[in-house]
Amino acid sequence: MTPWLAAARAVGVETASRHADDVDRRARFPAEAFAALRKEKLLGIMVPRAEGGAGAGIADVVAICHELGQRCAATAMIYAMHQIQVACIVRHAEGNAWLKDFLMRVARDQLLLASATSEAGVGGDVRSSVCAIEPQDGRFKLVKEATVISYGAEADGILVTARRTPDSPASDQVIVVVPKMGYELEQESAWDTLGMRGTCSNGYRLRAGGEMAQVVPAPYADVSAMTMLPVSHLVWSALWLGIATDAVARARSYVRAQARKKGGAPSSAARLAEASSQLQLMKATVVGSLRHYEAALVSEDEIAAPAFAVAMNNLKTGTSRMAVQVINQCLLVCGLAGYRNDSPYSLGRHLRDAHSAALMVNNDRILANTGNLLMALREDPGLLE
Amino acid sequence: MYNRVEAQIRSILKGTDYLQVNVDGLAEDADLYAAGLNSHATVNLMLSLEEAFDIELPDRLLRRRTFASIKSIAEALAEAGVKAEAA
Numbered sequence: 001m002t003p004w005l006a007a008a009r010a011v012g013v014e015t016a017s018r019h020a021d022d023v024d025r026r027a028r029f030p031a032e033a034f035a036a037l038r039k040e041k042l043l044g045i046m047v048p049r050a051e052g053g054a055g056a057g058i059a060d061v062v063a064i065c066h067e068l069g070q071r072c073a074a075t076a077m078i079y080a081m082h083q084i085q086v087a088c089i090v091r092h093a094e095g096n097a098w099l100k101d102f103l104m105r106v107a108r109d110q111l112l113l114a115s116a117t118s119e120a121g122v123g124g125d126v127r128s129s130v131c132a133i134e135p136q137d138g139r140f141k142l143v144k145e146a147t148v149i150s151y152g153a154e155a156d157g158i159l160v161t162a163r164r165t166p167d168s169p170a171s172d173q174v175i176v177v178v179p180k181m182g183y184e185l186e187q188e189s190a191w192d193t194l195g196m197r198g199t200c201s202n203g204y205r206l207r208a209g210g211e212m213a214q215v216v217p218a219p220y221a222d223v224s225a226m227t228m229l230p231v232s233h234l235v236w237s238a239l240w241l242g243i244a245t246d247a248v249a250r251a252r253s254y255v256r257a258q259a260r261k262k263g264g265a266p267s268s269a270a271r272l273a274e275a276s277s278q279l280q281l282m283k284a285t286v287v288g289s290l291r292h293y294e295a296a297l298v299s300e301d302e303i304a305a306p307a308f309a310v311a312m313n314n315l316k317t318g319t320s321r322m323a324v325q326v327i328n329q330c331l332l333v334c335g336l337a338g339y340r341n342d343s344p345y346s347l348g349r350h351l352r353d354a355h356s357a358a359l360m361v362n363n364d365r366i367l368a369n370t371g372n373l374l375m376a377l378r379e380d381p382g383l384l385e
Numbered sequence: 386m387y388n389r390v391e392a393q394i395r396s397i398l399k400g401t402d403y404l405q406v407n408v409d410g411l412a413e414d415a416d417l418y419a420a421g422l423n424s425h426a427t428v429n430l431m432l433s434l435e436e437a438f439d440i441e442l443p444d445r446l447l448r449r450r451t452f453a454s455i456k457s458i459a460e461a462l463a464e465a466g467v468k469a470e471a472a
Binding site for chain 2: 127128164168169170171172219221222225301304305306307369372373375376378379
């Protein structure tokens with residue numbers, strides 16, 4: 001186990017899990033867990049060594065999301081979303097000195113980065129923008145009606161998508177990095193939801209300004225295809241797997257307690273076996289997709305191929321469904337003990353959190369996109385390549 | 386004058402709402418993504434090209450940059466065996 005994973009496990013077990021129910025009940029930011037993650041310097045691990053970070057890879061972050069997901073899904077989701085932003089800057093900063101300097105600050109000051117991709121007026125399509133970068137004497141201004149900025153109020157910086165210029169079409173987007181001092185947030189909606197309550201994903205009117213150098217040089221289309229989309233689906237899947245893993249662990253303790261009383265495995269053990277089998281499929285999908293991403297990273301052609309995009313979409317739609325299925329099985333195993341909110345086998349929070357998976361970027365939208373991509377897919381790769 | 390292939394590419398683009406600019410005013414190397422082409426439309430454009438030229442674009446050409454300009458599309462079609470001047 002890497003020292004990062006060991007530290008994340010300690011934060012998860014000692015801090016995140018202790019406050020998870022309160023974070024959920026009050027729909028509040030998991031402040032204790034993030035203080036602990038900052039203390040362990042886990043927010044900046046993906047920043048390259050040259051910029052003062054630890055140079056960790058995507059696998060390290062995936063493993064941490066899986067770990068945290070078992071303790072507090074909101075903590076895991078916020079950590080995941082933060083690392084998606086870091087990955088985008090790390091991979092696409094190119095020679096941009098402002099962005100490299102910002103990465104140094106992320107590592108040194110353990111900055112927490114949020115994302116403003118959703119916008120009113122685009123029908124949920126994050127690959128379209130209404131707002132635009134308005135250049136003015138080497139600087140820019142930007143106003144965005146962001147329907148959701150998860151943990152916006154707690155963030156130290158936000159990555160914002162916008163049209164490249166006020167004359168650009170909706171699909172010609174860039175992504176711009178804005179540190180806290182460069183924006184103002186006016187809250188327009190609250191976040192009182194079924195699950196993932198601690199992500200505090202309020203809606204805001206975002207007013208931002210800064211230097212043109214804060215705009216990531218690559219088109220957002222490339223940043224999205226090569227980094228934001230695959231990394232999002234990997235870290236999300238890992239934390240959904242974490243939620244399902246803890247559900248199976250609770251079901252297992254329940255069955256074990258029953259077995260001790262009865263002096264043998266009860267009939268519900270067969271259903272536990274079913275949940276364990278589904279969990280294994282889910283895990284194999286996450287790990288296989290992670291290896292696929294790592295292999296594709298070495299070649300721009302690989303990562304731009306329709307087959308890669310299809311695989312990363314399938315990861316998201318597949319694992320988001322599987323998480324709910326696994327938890328449902330566990331609920332049947334635990335019965336009322338799982339249904340209760342005041343039992344050690346309670347699965348209510350797990351189930352509510354997991355239901356967000358199919359909705360955060362709606363699976364129907366992703367499936368439609370995958371269906372379109374399949375028109376460009378010629379043949380499936382072989383089994384072991 | 387455009388050659389046959391380029392004229393047909395332009396005619397396909399004109400028959401769609403993929404772009405937000407007048408196709409006639411586009412230089413052959415103008416960035417189609419900056420003109421409004423998105424990823425969904427790119428797949429549809431690929432299908433229209435395959436139908437119009439009766440070809441199948443090989444995997445290695447199914448990249449974003451293949452569809453970045455009229456010129457790059459014409460080059461991809463040539464690579465896929467479409468002859469520029471043949472009737």
